[in-house]
Amino acid sequence: MELQTLTYIVVGTTFALYIGIAIWARASTTGEFYVAGKGIHPVANGMATAADWMSAASFISMAGLIAFKGYDASVYLMGWTGGYVLLAMLLAPYLRKFGKFTVPEFIGERYYSQTARIVAVICLIVASITYVIGQMKGVGVAFGRFLEVDFHTGVMVGMGIVFIYAVLGGMKGITYTQIAQYCVLIFAYTVPAIFISLQLTDNPLPQLGLIGEMAGSGTHMLEKLDHVLVDLGFAEYTAQKGSSLNMALLTLSLMIGTAGLPHVIIRFFTVPKVRDARYSAGWALLFIAILYTTAPAVGSMARLNLTETIQTGPVGDPAANLVFDERPQWFRNWEKTGLLAFEDKNGDGRIQYYNDKNPEFAARAEAWGWKGNEMVKVDRDIMVLANPEIARLPNWVIALVAAGGLAAALSTAAGLLLAISSAISHDLLKGVFMPHISERRELMAGRLAMAGAIAVAGYLGMNPPGFAAQVVALAFGLAASSIFPALMMGIFYKKMNRAGAVLGMLTGLLSTLVYIFVYKGWFFMPGTNNLPDNADNWLFSIQPESFGAVGALLNFSVAIVVSKFTQAPPEHIQHLVESIRVPKGAGQASGH
Amino acid sequence: MTNKAGEYWKANIRLVTTLLIIWFMVSFLFGIILVEPLNTIRIGGAGLGFWFAQQGSIFTFLILIFIYAVRMNALDRKFDVHED
Numbered sequence: 319m320e321l322q323t324l325t326y327i328v329v330g331t332t333f334a335l336y337i338g339i340a341i342w343a344r345a346s347t348t349g350e351f352y353v354a355g356k357g358i359h360p361v362a363n364g365m366a367t368a369a370d371w372m373s374a375a376s377f378i379s380m381a382g383l384i385a386f387k388g389y390d391a392s393v394y395l396m397g398w399t400g401g402y403v404l405l406a407m408l409l410a411p412y413l414r415k416f417g418k419f420t421v422p423e424f425i426g427e428r429y430y431s432q433t434a435r436i437v438a439v440i441c442l443i444v445a446s447i448t449y450v451i452g453q454m455k456g457v458g459v460a461f462g463r464f465l466e467v468d469f470h471t472g473v474m475v476g477m478g479i480v481f482i483y484a485v486l487g488g489m490k491g492i493t494y495t496q497i498a499q500y501c502v503l504i505f506a507y508t509v510p511a512i513f514i515s516l517q518l519t520d521n522p523l524p525q526l527g528l529i530g531e532m533a534g535s536g537t538h539m540l541e542k543l544d545h546v547l548v549d550l551g552f553a554e555y556t557a558q559k560g561s562s563l564n565m566a567l568l569t570l571s572l573m574i575g576t577a578g579l580p581h582v583i584i585r586f587f588t589v590p591k592v593r594d595a596r597y598s599a600g601w602a603l604l605f606i607a608i609l610y611t612t613a614p615a616v617g618s619m620a621r622l623n624l625t626e627t628i629q630t631g632p633v634g635d636p637a638a639n640l641v642f643d644e645r646p647q648w649f650r651n652w653e654k655t656g657l658l659a660f661e662d663k664n665g666d667g668r669i670q671y672y673n674d675k676n677p678e679f680a681a682r683a684e685a686w687g688w689k690g691n692e693m694v695k696v697d698r699d700i701m702v703l704a705n706p707e708i709a710r711l712p713n714w715v716i717a718l719v720a721a722g723g724l725a726a727a728l729s730t731a732a733g734l735l736l737a738i739s740s741a742i743s744h745d746l747l748k749g750v751f752m753p754h755i756s757e758r759r760e761l762m763a764g765r766l767a768m769a770g771a772i773a774v775a776g777y778l779g780m781n782p783p784g785f786a787a788q789v790v791a792l793a794f795g796l797a798a799s800s801i802f803p804a805l806m807m808g809i810f811y812k813k814m815n816r817a818g819a820v821l822g823m824l825t826g827l828l829s830t831l832v833y834i835f836v837y838k839g840w841f842f843m844p845g846t847n848n849l850p851d852n853a854d855n856w857l858f859s860i861q862p863e864s865f866g867a868v869g870a871l872l873n874f875s876v877a878i879v880v881s882k883f884t885q886a887p888p889e890h891i892q893h894l895v896e897s898i899r900v901p902k903g904a905g906q907a908s909g910h
Numbered sequence: 911m912t913n914k915a916g917e918y919w920k921a922n923i924r925l926v927t928t929l930l931i932i933w934f935m936v937s938f939l940f941g942i943i944l945v946e947p948l949n950t951i952r953i954g955g956a957g958l959g960f961w962f963a964q965q966g967s968i969f970t971f972l973i974l975i976f977i978y979a980v981r982m983n984a985l986d987r988k989f990d991v992h993e994d
Binding site: 384389392395396399400402403406407408411525526528529530531538539540541556558562565566569570591592593596597599600603604607610611614896899900901902903 | 915918919922926929930933937938941942943945946949953954955956957960961963964965967968969971972974975976978979982983986990991992993994
């Protein structure tokens with residue numbers, strides 16, 4: 319069957335499934351809308367959390383990032399999984415015991431302060447909106463490549479689907495849809511990976527293929543990759559290129575950012591018991607690890623495949639470079655999208671792919687008549703999407719990858735939108751402006767806030783601000799420097815008071831914002847940066863992306879010092895902290 | 911805070927501290943700080959440091975969370991602070 323027809327059928331079937339779930343899982347109370355009635359089994363919640371967490375970036379971009387950065391990309395692998403250890407041991411069980419609906423609600427009550435709650439709402443909304451823009455863009459791109467519909471139409475269709483199940487079902491609808499989306503995306507990710515691992519290393523498990531030997535030879539896959547890359551003037555794949563300090567700080571920032579992202583935390587409010595929250599974090603990481611431990615194999619094997627497709631024999635032998643007119647079909651498919659491009663600089667009708675930035679190697683290449691790297695563009699994102707084509711898998715696998723990418727983007731978007739809408743309807747409207755609003759009207763307000771958030775996210779997805787790529791650093795930086803420390807001290811430091819928490823949060827938030835803006839431009843406007851964004855100008859050579867961990871440290875320090883010199887929290891707050899530390903007495907969650 | 915609740919909390923902190931030390935070792939220590947010396951030990955085609963950074967740390971994180979869940983549930987019962 320024609321690929322496009324097949325893709326329409328597969329994607330259409332998954333969409334029909336999501337809508338079916340939405341109709342079945344309608345929310346009729348605020349409890350169901352915000353936290354799915356707290357009735358989700360821990361394994362099911364683990365699966366939903368995994369889909370919530372793994373975005374278009376994890377599904378599409380991460381393996382490409384690994385392919386081109388090699389060892390240095392380990393920061394994303396460790397950072398985005400290690401956060402779950404912190405979440406499981408430091409936050410999730412206690413916040414579940416607290417038993418309310420939102421993250422700002424905990425901060426507001428624990429620090430007996432509307433100001434603290436509003437600061438938390440602002441951090442939550444900025445972090446979540448920046449994050450959701452990327453998801454909407456991912457939806458548009460996936461539609462554009464696989465269904466050949468216009469980018470804007472793609473975003474509109476994606477918005478429509480999310481609208482149906484998120485507005486109708488709230489957290490309940492989102493949870494069951496995310497479970498279905500997890501199944502689609504993990505199947506779509508692992509099937510091509512298994513086939514590629516089999517082709518290259520004879521091992522069906524990509525995790526073992528990564529460290530295994532090449533099929534029919536005694537060389538290990540990774541050693542061969544190192545060798546092939548060095549022969550073309552690139553750095554070794556497995557060698558470290560960046561500084562250890564920045565790697566460690568970025569890893570730590572991503573870890574505590576992950577643990578502090580509200581859309582992930584609220585997933586743990588949906589399980590029945592404290593005990594379930596602990597296990598559920600483990601299940602979530604298990605489902606995430608299936609993809610995250612496969613990604614290094616996908617990345618390294620894709621890089622090897624790509625390089626060897628172009629460099630077919632010994633480097634320097636004129637016959638050992640791919641003849642341009644004989645390039646495989648998948649090159650041609652992706653050239654059409656503009657994400658892959660070649661330019662025959664020396665006019666020999668063959669492609670040379672090498673590191674022309676390496677002066678020593680470039681000099682040798684010149685002697686062979688090479689005039690620069692001829693793969694002038696290769697978008698990292700195509701690595702996963704082109705995988706089934708590289709491995710010559712049947713068309714249904716390609717269709718499945720399209721559905722998987724869409725599932726990853728939609729599931730994350732829905733989780734973020736719920737975090738935003740509950741912050742608006744529950745924290746701002748009910749918490750601050752209209753405390754006596756009835757449950758029915760709050761539910762209606764929640765649905766309206768959701769619809770509004772979808773419209774804003776869709777608009778920003780269609781007209782992405784120029785800084786879309788940089789804002790991810792901002793989302794993690796904010797969550798790490800403002801939300802995580804406030805939550806952790808709220809549980810582990812009984813004497814932490816209002817003044818300490820509010821000043822700490824503001825210090826973390828502002829220091830991180832300022833540090834990012836100084837190098838990336840104020841509000842990311844080009845040309846407004848005070849210092850050039852390079853290692854010579856960074857404070858203690860810390861890159862802006864890694865600053866979240868430093869912001870968190872400042873937050874902790876300021877909060878602790880201030881709390882020492884100001885009045886201790888009132889008696890009933892200290893009792894509240896004691897009660898969230900023990901599981902006993904965790905009842906049904908309530909919004910009151 | 912009653913004495914028993916204090917004991918429970920101390921046991922909890924001890925457990926979490928131990929597990930977080932391992933969390934730090936497999937990621938920051940083995941995966942980043944000591945990556946080069948560890949890479950001289952090979953596990954298949956990968957250096958041990960590289961393997962910890964891209965695979966081993968994630969497997970360890972997973973084990974740590976399940977150990978935490980099992981041990982904490984046991985502590986809940988021991989100190990009689992469990993739900994239901």
